Amino acid sequence: xxKTELIESASKLESFNPKAVAEYEEKIPKMVAIMxxxxxxxxxxxxxxxxxxxxxxxxxxxxxxxxxxxxMQNFNPEVLVETILWVFxxxxxxxxxxxxxxxxxxxxxxxxxxxxxxxxxxxxLRLYTWMQVNIPSFxxxxxxxxxxxxxxxxxx
Amino acid sequence: MKTTKSIEIDQDIFLxxxxxxxxxxxxxVARSYSKSDxxxxxxxxxxxxxxxxxxxxxxxxxxxxxxxEHLATSISESIMNELYEQVISDERVSKKVVLGCVENExxxxxxxxxxxxxxxxxxxxxxxxxxxxxxxxxxxxxxxDPNAIALSLTVYSHLPSLLHMIEEIRISLPEIxxxxxxxxxxHGGAVQVVAIPNVFIFNxxxxxxxxxxxxxx
Numbered sequence: 001x002x003k004t005e006l007i008e009s010a011s012k013l014e015s016f017n018p019k020a021v022a023e024y025e026e027k028i029p030k031m032v033a034i035m036x037x038x039x040x041x042x043x044x045x046x047x048x049x050x051x052x053x054x055x056x057x058x059x060x061x062x063x064x065x066x067x068x069x070x071x072m073q074n075f076n077p078e079v080l081v082e083t084i085l086w087v088f089x090x091x092x093x094x095x096x097x098x099x100x101x102x103x104x105x106x107x108x109x110x111x112x113x114x115x116x117x118x119x120x121x122x123x124x125l126r127l128y129t130w131m132q133v134n135i136p137s138f139x140x141x142x143x144x145x146x147x148x149x150x151x152x153x154x155x156x
Numbered sequence: 157m158k159t160t161k162s163i164e165i166d167q168d169i170f171l172x173x174x175x176x177x178x179x180x181x182x183x184x185v186a187r188s189y190s191k192s193d194x195x196x197x198x199x200x201x202x203x204x205x206x207x208x209x210x211x212x213x214x215x216x217x218x219x220x221x222x223x224x225e226h227l228a229t230s231i232s233e234s235i236m237n238e239l240y241e242q243v244i245s246d247e248r249v250s251k252k253v254v255l256g257c258v259e260n261e262x263x264x265x266x267x268x269x270x271x272x273x274x275x276x277x278x279x280x281x282x283x284x285x286x287x288x289x290x291x292x293x294x295x296x297x298x299x300x301d302p303n304a305i306a307l308s309l310t311v312y313s314h315l316p317s318l319l320h321m322i323e324e325i326r327i328s329l330p331e332i333x334x335x336x337x338x339x340x341x342x343h344g345g346a347v348q349v350v351a352i353p354n355v356f357i358f359n360x361x362x363x364x365x366x367x368x369x370x371x372x373x
Contacts, residue, residue, distance in 0.1 A: 067313040069313075069316070070313040071312075073315075073316055074315050074319075074345060074347075076343075076347070078343045078345075079343050079344055079345045082342075082343040086216060089216050090216045090218075094218050145217070
């Protein structure tokens with residue numbers, strides 16, 4: 001899928017239950033702490049995020065949760081897609097491997113299953129499944145701009 | 157008279173001066189736009205704004221460091237301050253505006269430009285800068301009794317904070333016009349904001365000026 005198709009696809013996600021958004025938002029600090037703990041325990045962490053990127057990964061987890069709470073509250077497919085593409089470019093250009101997103105989303109989903117009520121989990125899962133399914137498209141779309149990078153010149 | 161071509165050249169020189177940390181060269185470009193309010197607006201909208209967007213893009217692609225990005229912002233703000241003498245209008249209109257960024261929002265260059273547009277139009281501006289707590293902004297506005305409040309949002313995930321801030325302002329200052337803008341709305345997302353009565357979204361400095369000249373009478 002290209003960017004326009006991703007936006008079209010995201011626009012089919014139905015609106016989120018305000019109660020689910022409130023529960024997700026309330027549990028962000030705890031879920032982010034668990035997320036960091038679980039990711040740090042992974043033996044393949046260096047391969048996923050590249051060298052010396054631990055604090056950047058933790059920042060990403062905190063920003064991710066805040067952004068998702070915000071987008072569920074005020075859903076806008078274009079903002080969702082543009083922001084994910086920005087994240088892919090910013091982190092991949094700093095040595096995060098594309099496999100990091102599959103690993104990350106999978107760990108988030110496992111955490112939600114334990115920490116969120118069944119109703120909230122179902123609602124949130126729709127968005128996370130959509131992001132998981134579309135990782136290959138996000139990689140391809142972010143590749144376009146990352147490859148432009150090679151032809152750009154900074155002043156001496 | 158600035159032509160499209162000369163503006164493009166100046167934009168290139170200004171961007172390069174930011175990337176090299178060359179404050180002096182950036183100031184030279186700024187001074188060439190200091191003869192009138194129109195030129196200063198042109199400098200903000202077509203030189204500073206795209207240069208800082210480009211700096212953000214270079215950071216995104218890991219072509220510059222965080223330090224280089226911060227230096228570019230700092231030089232831009234400093235250069236804008238150098239133009240302040242030209243920005244102040246001699247004709248005052250006895251109107252006041254309180255300006256600031258929502259809580260946790262650290263990007264203040266855009267709202268500083270907005271403050272200067274109000275100043276050019278004879279308003280007294282009270283620029284509270286980055287990450288102003290909602291309660292502090294309201295308390296300050298109640299003391300000052302402004303004619304408008306201007307808020308800026310760069311990072312989309314701060315949108316709930318902005319909506320909360322507007323709700324709280326509405327309780328304490330129900331009638332006051334609120335103008336909102338910033339990079340966060342570059343890809344949309346303003347629907348919830350414009351749905352609130354007497355709240356106006358602006359996309360550029362010309363729209364702010366139109367608000368000042370029409371809606372804020």
